[in-house]
Amino acid sequence: MISVSPARLAALMDRERRRFAAERPKSKALFSRAQSSLLEGVPMNWMVKWAGPFPLFVEEAQGAHFVDVDGHRYVDFCLGDTGSMLGHSPAPVADAIARQVRRGITFMLPTEDSIGVGEELARRFGLPYWQFAMTATDANRFVIRLCRAITGRPLILAFNGCYHGSVDETMAVLKDGRTRAKHSSLGPPVDPALTTRLVEFNDLEALEAALAPGDVACVLAEPAMTNVGIILPDPGYHEALRDLTRRTGTLLVIDETHTICTGPRGYTGAFGLEPDLLTIGKPIASGLPAAAYGISQGVADLIHARTNVQDSDVSGIGGTLSGNALAMAAMRATLRSVMTPEAYARMIPLATRFAEGVRGVIGKAGLPWHVVQLGNRVEYQFRATPPRNGAEAEAAMNYDLDAFLHLHAMNRGILMTPFHNMALVAPDTTTEDVDLHTRVFEESVADLLGREDPGR
Secondary structure (H helix, E strand, O other): OOOOOOHHHHHHHHHHHHHHHHHOOOHHHHHHHHHOOOOOHHHHHHHHHHOOOOOOOEEEEEOEEEEOOOOOOOEOOOHHOOOOOEEEOOOHHHHHHHHHHOOOOOOOOOOHHHHEEEHHHHHHHHHOOEEOOHHHHHHHHHHHHHHHHHOOOEEEEOOOOOOOOOOHOOOOEEOOOOEEEEOOOOOOOHHHHEEEEEEOOOOOOHHHHHHHOOOEEEEOOOOOOOEEEEEEEEEEOHHHHHHHHHHHEEEEEEEEOOOOOOOOOOHHHHHHOOOOOEOOOHHHHHHOEEEEEEEHHHHHHHHHHHHOOHHHHHOOOOOOOOOOHHHHHHHHHHHHHOHHHHHHHHHHHHHHHHHHHHHHHHHHHHOOOOEEEEEEEEEOOOOOOOOOOHHHHHHOOHHHHHHHHHHHHHHOOOOOOOOOEEOOOOOHHHHHHHHHHHHHHHHHHHHHHOOOOOOO
């Protein structure tokens, strides 16, 4: 196997950082100005985690491309880390937002759009009842509260390496067989071992043992893990997961926020999953803050039996802006006109082309890396075979190598998802965009290996 020299990587990174700074004086000036009013110079802390010496500042975006304030045009394979997975400002959604914003943004009252959204989500995912939130984090929080309330159980079960937004219960890691707070978790309110039981994905024996005591209210799971690289379930895993949760009286929550990349009905619809509850956010309103959670008939009956109207505004579930008229209009337009079978029929073959291009470069160079695809989502990782769980995926991570590949791509007009080597393909992405990435990726590999031709 071929390895990459750390010294060469450091030299290449220095070259790319100097090029990035020299070619983006306006972004640099805005970042400098921002230091006096924004913490760390950015509106949200994780925006500091970019490979360049400062973040890009965006001027405008449309479809699968955006332009920064210095006039550089980029092919966007990040797409707001799924928030704009269906492209930036799709016309039907932009038109719906423009119409609604003139008629009122939020009322704390329903509009007809909310019914249309609920009916369409029920059709797609097979769960009859729906509620709305501002983010998938909120949807997951609300669902966890509901599950604890109706089961009377204190714990939730999640998977090592998972990501469900900033939900406190999932800001945890499995270390030496114990659930502990992530080292990155700022000010955890309690020891996560008091709220959460973690196991590795695809480990049925550990899952069965964790559910056996009967104290877990729900399993919160992405049907395929996506935040430590794409980790696909083993054959039969979901059938066993559903059987174990039913036998132990544990509710099953499927988080489709990222795995909606699988198809217009998500992984749930594509593979016939039967969750008790389902959460989804990010792309469901084409990037406008909005999320939803679906509820089975059985769970709805239990909720009705255990809640009352008098406490509904102070239950810890909901928010003043949840289900607002603007979000409902955007969500309805997205579901009706953008998140369609036709869009996926275009996106997924292009994602396959992307994966094949990357796979070809890796194979030609003899690198011990691999590529995984899930719908219109593609990721390459620094290990020879796909990981089966979070521990394997995290062991293969290389922050410095990630940073170089991202910065090299940005300097050549391509934006990848900044926290890992993930690409999303939008309906407006072209074959030329995909092939540009393949050429740029091949060039980056040649640089890393010190070859003019990475296969030589």
